[in-house]
Amino acid sequence: MQGTDHTMESQTLEIADLTCRFGAHRALDAVSLSVGAGEFVSILGPSGCGKSTLLRSIAGLEAVEGGTIRIGGQSVDGLRPRDRGVAFVFQSYALYPHMSCAENIAAPLRMSELGPLGRLPLLWRLSGRMRRTRESIADRVGATARQLQIEPLLGRRPAALSGGQRQRVALGRALIREPALFLLDEPLANLDAALRNRTRTDLRALQRRIGATTLFVTHDQTEAMAISDRIAVMFDGRIHQVGTPDEIYRDPETLAIARFFSQPHLNVVPAATLRRHIGGATAAGDIRIGGAALEGMAGVVAFRPEDASIRTARRPGLPGLPCTVDHAEHAGHDANLFVRLADGETAVVRIRSHEIADWPQGAEGVLHFDLDAARRFDAPQGEAETPSRAREVA
Amino acid sequence: MARALGWTLLCLAAAVTLLPFVYMLAVSFAAQGTIYSGALLPAPSLAAARENYAFALTEVPLARFMLNGALVCGVLLVLQVTIAAPAGYALAKLPFRGRPVLFGAVIVALMIPMQVPAIPLYVAIAWMGLLDTYTALIAPFVISALAIFLFRQFFVNYPSEVIDAARLDGFSELGIVWRLMVPAAWPAVAAFATISIINHWNDLYWPLVVVTRTEMMTPPMGLAAFRSSGESAGNVGALMAGGVMITAPLVLAFLFFQRALVRGFGMGARA
Amino acid sequence: MTGSTADLRARRRAGLLLAAPAALLLALLLFLPSSGVLVLSLTDYRFGMPGASWIGLENYARMLADDRIRQSLGNTALYAAIVAPVSILLALWLAVLIEATGRLGGFFRTVFFLPVTATLVAMATAWEVVLHPSFGMVNVALAASGLEKERFLSDPSLALYTLAFIGVWKMVGYNVLLFVAGLSTIPKDLYEAAAIDGADRGWSRFAMVTWPMLAPVTLFVTVITLIRTVSEFETIAVLTNGGPNGATEMVLYTLYQEAFRYFDIGLASALAVCFLGIVAGASILNIVLFDRRSRHG
Ligand SMILES: Nc1ncnc2c1ncn2[C@@H]1O[C@H](COP(=O)(O)OP(=O)(O)OP(=O)(O)O)[C@@H](O)[C@H]1O
Ligand SMILES: [Mg+2]
Numbered sequence: 009m010q011g012t013d014h015t016m017e018s019q020t021l022e023i024a025d026l027t028c029r030f031g032a033h034r035a036l037d038a039v040s041l042s043v044g045a046g047e048f049v050s051i052l053g054p055s056g057c058g059k060s061t062l063l064r065s066i067a068g069l070e071a072v073e074g075g076t077i078r079i080g081g082q083s084v085d086g087l088r089p090r091d092r093g094v095a096f097v098f099q100s101y102a103l104y105p106h107m108s109c110a111e112n113i114a115a116p117l118r119m120s121e122l123g124p125l126g127r128l129p130l131l132w133r134l135s136g137r138m139r140r141t142r143e144s145i146a147d148r149v150g151a152t153a154r155q156l157q158i159e160p161l162l163g164r165r166p167a168a169l170s171g172g173q174r175q176r177v178a179l180g181r182a183l184i185r186e187p188a189l190f191l192l193d194e195p196l197a198n199l200d201a202a203l204r205n206r207t208r209t210d211l212r213a214l215q216r217r218i219g220a221t222t223l224f225v226t227h228d229q230t231e232a233m234a235i236s237d238r239i240a241v242m243f244d245g246r247i248h249q250v251g252t253p254d255e256i257y258r259d260p261e262t263l264a265i266a267r268f269f270s271q272p273h274l275n276v277v278p279a280a281t282l283r284r285h286i287g288g289a290t291a292a293g294d295i296r297i298g299g300a301a302l303e304g305m306a307g308v309v310a311f312r313p314e315d316a317s318i319r320t321a322r323r324p325g326l327p328g329l330p331c332t333v334d335h336a337e338h339a340g341h342d343a344n345l346f347v348r349l350a351d352g353e354t355a356v357v358r359i360r361s362h363e364i365a366d367w368p369q370g371a372e373g374v375l376h377f378d379l380d381a382a383r384r385f386d387a388p389q390g391e392a393e394t395p396s397r398a399r400e401v402a
Numbered sequence: 403m404a405r406a407l408g409w410t411l412l413c414l415a416a417a418v419t420l421l422p423f424v425y426m427l428a429v430s431f432a433a434q435g436t437i438y439s440g441a442l443l444p445a446p447s448l449a450a451a452r453e454n455y456a457f458a459l460t461e462v463p464l465a466r467f468m469l470n471g472a473l474v475c476g477v478l479l480v481l482q483v484t485i486a487a488p489a490g491y492a493l494a495k496l497p498f499r500g501r502p503v504l505f506g507a508v509i510v511a512l513m514i515p516m517q518v519p520a521i522p523l524y525v526a527i528a529w530m531g532l533l534d535t536y537t538a539l540i541a542p543f544v545i546s547a548l549a550i551f552l553f554r555q556f557f558v559n560y561p562s563e564v565i566d567a568a569r570l571d572g573f574s575e576l577g578i579v580w581r582l583m584v585p586a587a588w589p590a591v592a593a594f595a596t597i598s599i600i601n602h603w604n605d606l607y608w609p610l611v612v613v614t615r616t617e618m619m620t621p622p623m624g625l626a627a628f629r630s631s632g633e634s635a636g637n638v639g640a641l642m643a644g645g646v647m648i649t650a651p652l653v654l655a656f657l658f659f660q661r662a663l664v665r666g667f668g669m670g671a672r673a
Numbered sequence: 674m675t676g677s678t679a680d681l682r683a684r685r686r687a688g689l690l691l692a693a694p695a696a697l698l699l700a701l702l703l704f705l706p707s708s709g710v711l712v713l714s715l716t717d718y719r720f721g722m723p724g725a726s727w728i729g730l731e732n733y734a735r736m737l738a739d740d741r742i743r744q745s746l747g748n749t750a751l752y753a754a755i756v757a758p759v760s761i762l763l764a765l766w767l768a769v770l771i772e773a774t775g776r777l778g779g780f781f782r783t784v785f786f787l788p789v790t791a792t793l794v795a796m797a798t799a800w801e802v803v804l805h806p807s808f809g810m811v812n813v814a815l816a817a818s819g820l821e822k823e824r825f826l827s828d829p830s831l832a833l834y835t836l837a838f839i840g841v842w843k844m845v846g847y848n849v850l851l852f853v854a855g856l857s858t859i860p861k862d863l864y865e866a867a868a869i870d871g872a873d874r875g876w877s878r879f880a881m882v883t884w885p886m887l888a889p890v891t892l893f894v895t896v897i898t899l900i901r902t903v904s905e906f907e908t909i910a911v912l913t914n915g916g917p918n919g920a921t922e923m924v925l926y927t928l929y930q931e932a933f934r935y936f937d938i939g940l941a942s943a944l945a946v947c948f949l950g951i952v953a954g955a956s957i958l959n960i961v962l963f964d965r966r967s968r969h970g
Contacts, residue, residue: 064566067566067570068680069566069569069570069680071680071681088569088680088683089566089569089570089680090569090570090571090572094570095570096566096567096570098563098566098567099563100561100563102561102563102564102566102567103564103567104564104567104568104582105564105586106582106585106586115568115571115573116570116571116572119571119572119573119577120572181567181571185571408770408773409770409774411766411767411770412767412770412771412774412781415763415767415785415845416781416784416785418842419784419785419787419788419842419845419846420784420787421803421810422796422799422800422803422842423787423791423796423799425799425802425803425810426795426796426798426799426802429802437808443810485694485695485698486695488691488692488694488695489691489692489694489695489696491691492687492688492689492691492692493692496684496685496687496688496691496692497681497684497685497688498684498685498686498687498688498689498692499685499689500689500692500696501688501692504692504695504696504699507696507699507704508699511699511703511704512956513952513953513956513957514703514707514949514952514953515900515904515948515949515952517904517925517928517929517945517948518706518707518710518945518946518948518949519702519703519705519706519707519709519710520706520932520945521706521709521710521713521932521938521941521942521945522705522706522709522710522713523702523706524932524933525720525938526706528720541702542702544698544702545695545698545699545702545703547699547703550695574687575684575687575688575690575691576687576691579691600789600790603792604791604792604793604794606793606794606906606907606910606911607906607925607929610910610929610933611929611933621792621794622792622793622794622795622907623794625792625794625795625798626794626910626911629798629911638802641798641802642798642799642802644795645792645795645796645798645799646795648792648794648795649791649792649795649796652790652791652792653787653790653791655790656786656787656790657783660783
């Protein structure tokens with residue numbers, strides 16, 4: 009064991025119709041999800057959508073109202089949290105404040121492998137078996153610490169560690185159990201941006217090495233896309249879409265998902281407005297959006313700022329919307345140009361930042377967008393009649 | 403002008419506060435004769451001091467009283483914490499039926515002075531033939547509503563995620579109490595220990611009720627008995643020596659652990 | 674039935690199990706005997722006598738008719754009426770002074786807190802020696818300045834006031850501590866704001882900032898002090914035995930005498946019920962007033 013990584017037998021996870029209620033509020037509403045052995049799946053969703061509740065239900069920490077959970081094909085309904093073979097890294101890390109890092113990491117082993125007698129101070133020296141168990145635990149703590157490069161910290165209390173170090177100790181406490189399933193609840197949320205990027209890479213590398221099935225909760229879509237095999241997008245206690253990062257980015261099933269993956273801006277224009285202003289046909293014929301004809305189309309059309317461009321004059325064969333420049337926001341290499349469409353709605357166009365000077369306020373132009381990259385969605389309830397506008401997704 | 407007045411008042415108040423301490427110490431160091439000499443403070447003498455303290459320790463079983471006091475306080479404190487800590491944890495973190503009722507009961511219990519249940523408790527203890535025993539001195543106080551309340555208030559703010567982590571790591575609920583909560587709650591433990599020890603070391607009422615035999619007396623009761631026994635009539639020095647000895651442990655402990663004690667009383671007061 | 678609910682059930686059971694010893698003992702050692710007092714107060718039970726019979730409210734009638742008990746209640750009220758205001762106002766003044774002294778404040782706090790930890794029985798004996806009619810320090814000083822010596826503890830017109838003085842001595846330190854804690858929570862910028870408005874020191878500053886900010890602490894201190902003063906027992910039991918001639922009888926001492934000297938359990942129980950009424954009433958008043966304050970303030 010020493011010097012080598014933990015490798016664990018990875019297990020599948022199947023969740024069916026999981027429902028969990030807090031009073032009248034449904035935190036989980038018939039959630040179903042299958043995760044393959046060794047797979048890394050992110051649960052992505054806005055704050056309060058039930059991500060933590062889902063993880064806690066899998067671990068057995070939350071009382072569920074209905075549904076089943078199977079780990080490695082075995083139902084874990086009726087099993088206590090400690091017996092489910094899952095490891096949990098909490099958003100706050102939940103380290104034991106009065107124990108050293110070594111004791112924190114050793115805690116799960118001490119509880120499962122030492123009897124109540126063995127945990128008493130001094131008494132364990134009397135028995136050879138207890139002494140060997142203790143030695144073996146100490147060895148495994150050392151190996152885990154080496155793997156996570158936290159050996160120098162082992163003697164310290166959590167209060168004396170930085171956020172990143174705490175995060176790794178929490179990871180160590182989860183790793184050492186060699187669990188069938190890893191549950192990580194926003195383990196990177198408390199780290200600064202630079203450390204976050206580095207840690208997420210490390211985390212994914214570690215997961216590949218040990219091959220453990222992992223559920224990873226986050227509300228950051230770039231993070232989810234960067235490290236996941238698949239992403240499950242959650243809103244309001246329901247899983248809306250499951251797919252690879254690419255599938256979800258290219259083909260979001262609902263407007264809400266599209267917005268979530270087009271932060272900070274997504275242009276949403278009612279199909280009717282589009283018809284009124286977009287002008288003539290394309291060079292190839294009728295205007296088609298997402299494979300369907302614009303003629304007779306209902307709902308809204310959404311496209312990303314990076315799929316849009318702006319020109320000074322309309323070109324025949326290239327349909328576009330007349331617009332007036334409002335203002336530009338510098339964003340480093342690129343810039344976001346806010347324009348007003350003919351009906352007074354705003355839209356956002358991605359331009360190169362050196363072009364800002366070409367588009368002073370009040371300048372007239374024509375907005376084009378990549379018709380193949382645009383998607384049609386049903387109009388969100390209550391928004392059908394309101395004018396389209398670029399929305400900020402918080 | 404106002405400042406000077408303030409200082410004068412402060413110093414005067416401090417002097418009056420210290421007066422009985424100084425006088426008690428001075429008389430305990432003085433020979434019989436010099437006390438009546440008409441001087442403000444009698445002159446100290448080492449020989450007289452030795453005689454006074456020896457009298458208090460041998461003729462009066464003061465050492466026995468102090469041992470009784472220490473035993474009662476120690477056993478009480480251990481039992482009070484052992485019983486109250488799990489209850490405080492349950493009230494703070496576990497959703498059991500009857501939790502609001504129990505918490506309400508604890509609040510009501512905080513308002514009941516010990517002299518109210520004392521009469522039936524005395525009748526029961528006498529009926530069981532337990533008068534003049536340590537059991538009689540200890541049993542009525544093993545349950546402390548204040549301890550439950552303090553622990554509960556302290557545990558409520560303990561992060562629930564750490565408790566969840568412990569459950570995943572295989573801690574039992576009792577293990578969570580003793581391995582996680584109590585070690586983290588040592589300020590509450592210290593606060594409660596302060597209050598409990600001060601109360602029970604100094605209590606006179608209950609020992610007067612259940613104790614009559616000299617060898618079962620606690621320090622204040624023993625001193626009160628010594629004072630009124632007539633033996634002390636001619637021996638004020640020994641009486642004061644006794645007073646010094648039973649007061650010293652808590653006063654010295656207070657001087658050593660001042661910060662914890664002051665905070666403890668602050669916490670207890672808020673309860 | 675799913676797994677998590679099973680675990681929740683286990684947690685509920687654990688809660689019940691962990692709370693059970695405390696709940697049981699609370700019922701057995703506190704609530705049962707406290708209600709027992711209520712029952713006993715309606716009987717003519719005397720300890721050592723066989724049997725007892727219901728006599729309704731007769732004990733309460735006896736209590737109110739008994740001159741000794743009436744005097745005892747009166748003494749308690751007078752004692753509380755002296756000790757509570759004096760110890761509270763004095764403590765408030767001392768606390769404000771201590772706050773202003775800076776580094777020496779710690780020293781004074783320590784001095785004033787000493788009586789709280791000290792064994793009252795021992796300190797009462799010490800006071801007795803200090804106040805001794807012939808050789809006590811105070812009388813020596815009185816004689817030296819040409820005044821009459823006083824029998825502080827055996828003169829019926831003085832004894833209660835002497836006990837009240839010792840009571841103040843004991844209570845002030847505790848109250849100072851609470852006030853100092855309260856003062857330390859007043860934000861410094863409030864004082865600065867008041868200084869800009871012209872209340873920069875002395876009385877105006879106290880009236881504008883300190884007193885209003887300290888009101889909740891004062892309420893709490895008042896209730897605690899009242900409870901502790903009506904519960905005075907030690908000094909009476911050690912120094913005066915309620916004498917001379919009942920001049921220092923107070924409710925707890927009378928209760929103790931009736932119950933454990935005369936074994937008149939019925940009468941003593943009625944007294945205990947009254948005592949509980951006074952103490953619990955003060956506590957409830959505290960909660961109600963505090964609640965109202967925090968809702969409106
Ligand atoms: N113990 C609880 N009691 C009542 N409601 C709760 C409880 N825990 C969570 N909720 C509610 O359930 C919903 C989902 O909560 P959950 O913690 O799972 O959100 P989340 O997706 O993890 O959010 P975040 O990203 O902010 O952590 C929220 O509306 C929350 O208010
Ligand atoms: Mg969460």
